[in-house]
Amino acid sequence: MSFPFPPGTDEDTPFFVISVAAQLSGLHAQTLRAYDRLGLVSPGRTSGGGRRYSMRDIVLLREVQRLSQEEGVNLAGIKRIIELENEVGALRAKVQELTEQVASAMAAAEHAAASVHASYRRDLVPVRHETALVVWKPNSKR
Numbered sequence: 001m002s003f004p005f006p007p008g009t010d011e012d013t014p015f016f017v018i019s020v021a022a023q024l025s026g027l028h029a030q031t032l033r034a035y036d037r038l039g040l041v042s043p044g045r046t047s048g049g050g051r052r053y054s055m056r057d058i059v060l061l062r063e064v065q066r067l068s069q070e071e072g073v074n075l076a077g078i079k080r081i082i083e084l085e086n087e088v089g090a091l092r093a094k095v096q097e098l099t100e101q102v103a104s105a106m107a108a109a110e111h112a113a114a115s116v117h118a119s120y121r122r123d124l125v126p127v128r129h130e131t132a133l134v135v136w137k138p139n140s141k142r
Helices: 018-025 029-038 055-069 075-123
Strands: none
Touching (some): 018 029, 018 055, 055 075
């Protein structure tokens, strides 16, 4: 669903009152209240305690309805599915963050290694390649 968001808002900004959220999701307002009590969808709250739903909440409500009606999943199962999807999302974000950190560390290590190798090249001196045998006899008198 494409929705033009007001300036300064996005799909996570809660601004739909419960009646509008019910209409957009195709559910009854009492169903939305029940889903809130069960922890399936947690809308934002106004200072007076009124529920405010975001577009992401509306999409989630539709998914809850689909899982319940079309897939036959009970509400406890739907809650677990939502929890696992949220966990997967958080883990994906963490993997992305760590991947970026590793790439940055690798680039820094490569840069440091290149700097060290560049300094070696300036310090090299020519060495004659001759074969010689040196016998060393330590002075045993001290």
